[in-house]
Amino acid sequence: MGETENQVWPRSRRSVAFLVLVLGMLTATGPLATDLYLPAFPEIAADLGAAEAQIQLTLTAMMVGLALGQLIIGPLSDGLGRRTPMLVGVAVFTIASFLCVLVPSAGVFVALRFVQGVAGAAGAVISRAVVRDLFSGDDAARFFSRLVLVIGVAPMLGPIVGGQLLLVGPWQLCFVVLGAVSALSFVVVFFWLPETLPGEQRQAMRVSGLLVTVWRLVRDARFVGPALTLGLTFAMMFTYISAFSFVSQDEFGASAQAYSVMFAINTVGLICGTQVNGFLIGRMETSRRLAGGLCLALLAVVVLLSLAVSGAASLVSLTATLFVMMFGVGFVMPNATTLALSSQVPAVAGTASALMGSMQFAMGGGLASLAGLTASGDATLMSMTSVMVGLGVLAVLVFLVLGRRAARFG
Known part of the structure; x- marks a missing residue:
């Protein structure tokens, strides 16, 4: 490991692996809250007597x-400090999760998902700040790659378990x-x-x-360039996450279980991307790894649009192309995060994160909802792609204009 600004956490390989698991569990709570109920979207809409767009709004509310x-x-x-806000956030998230079981309407459901999002932010933001407290440079990129591997298990297993x-x-x-998972996270943080x-x-x-x-x-272009690049790439990925349940089941006739398997396969692409990225650390500059991921993801979504326009799309071709897109995103997320946070001092890591x-x-949450702006109000393969x-x-344009200024910090 490289030099750190803080020696609170021991340097042994075992302790670092344990830290990855702890922070991964905390950060994965958000993706799990997003993905676990995706296969149930059509059932929830029917049960609450709500339109598809209203159920998609529960995702948007959580993102906001x-x-x-x-x-x-x-x-x-x-x-x-990091511990107290983390404990409060995880506790509120746990309570909101159990209250979602009792929702009588889509409106109440949306409101509770918003509360979940606010509370769930603790796991995401403080975990990144903890990494910045302890690591920098290639060490941070290496840790974030490992962290994304652990986090990636949640969206991969979420729809499968949900189905x-x-x-x-x-x-x-x-x-x-x-x-229950959130309650377990509270115990882990506390002890x-x-x-x-x-x-x-x-x-x-x-x-x-x-x-x-x-x-x-x-x-600061060194910060805002990679941050905007990450945000736009995440919006691209989240458009797929929020719309593909309806597209695959309503437009292509997939079952909830088949959808969950496709989603898991695509998440494997994300995990593979992060691990190849980790292998390339020290062999290729951070900005080059980021650029490669952006170009690969863009190429994949262009192919997706071509499939939609030509009418040649099938569940197999969509899954294969989305796998490639997620592989590219696996490069973007850890490298953009590293470039943005490494450009700042640890004292403002929480605010920067x-x-x-x-x-x-x-x-x-905002841009992904554009996929639902169709005549019927439902997302389609064409609108999604x-x-x-x-x-x-x-995302590529922002990186070309601003993102490369942070390269010397990678």
Whole structure:
């Protein structure tokens, strides 16, 4: 391991592996909350007497909550330390998960998903800040690659588990399981995650100081370039996540279980991408790895659009092409995160992580909803792929204009 600014966490290989598992579990809670109930979308819509667009809005609400929550929790973690905000966030998320079992309408469901998003932001934003507390440069990129491997298990298993749960019980069972996983995360944090930000490195929590820090970050091309690139790429991926359940089941006649298998296969692409990226660390510059991932993902979504336009799409061809897209995204996520956070000092890591995460989830929740702007109000393969291509092109352009300025920090 390289030099770290903080020696709170021991340096042994075993302790680093354990840290990956702990932070992976915390960060994976958000993806699991997103993916576990995806196979149940048609059933939820029927049960609550809601339109497909309303059920998709539960995803958007969670993304908006994640964006807002990170803006609040990130700066709090810079002032209070990492443990306390993490524990509070995980506790609230657990309660909201169990309350989702009792929702009487789509409106209440949307509201609770927003609360879940705000609380779930703690796991995402503070985990990244902990990594920045302890690692930098290639060490951070290597750790993020390992972290994404652990995180990737959640979206891979989420739809599979969700699809199987539908065979033994109603869709509400998904949220019982989610609440149980979150409760376990609370226990792990309480007993095994130490504080990684010493008191002398904490920032006083002043609104004026926070605004100054945020203003400096948004004017720093070294930070905002990779952060915007990550946000647009995530929005491209989230367009697929939010729409493909309806597209595969309604447009192509797949079952909930078949959809969950396709989703898992595509998530394997993400995991493979992150691990190949990890292998290339030290052999290829961070910015080059990021550029390669962006180009590969864009090529894949262009092929997807071609399949949609030509009418040649099938479940097999869609799954294969989406696998390639996710492989490319597996390069983008750890490298864009590393470039953005490595350009900043540890004292503002929480705020920088929060701003980057809020941009990511705000774009994911807002831009992905464009796929549903059709005459029927339902996402189609054409609308989904058109939005994905547009976002992929924007991600490449932003990287070319701004993202490469952070290259010397990779």
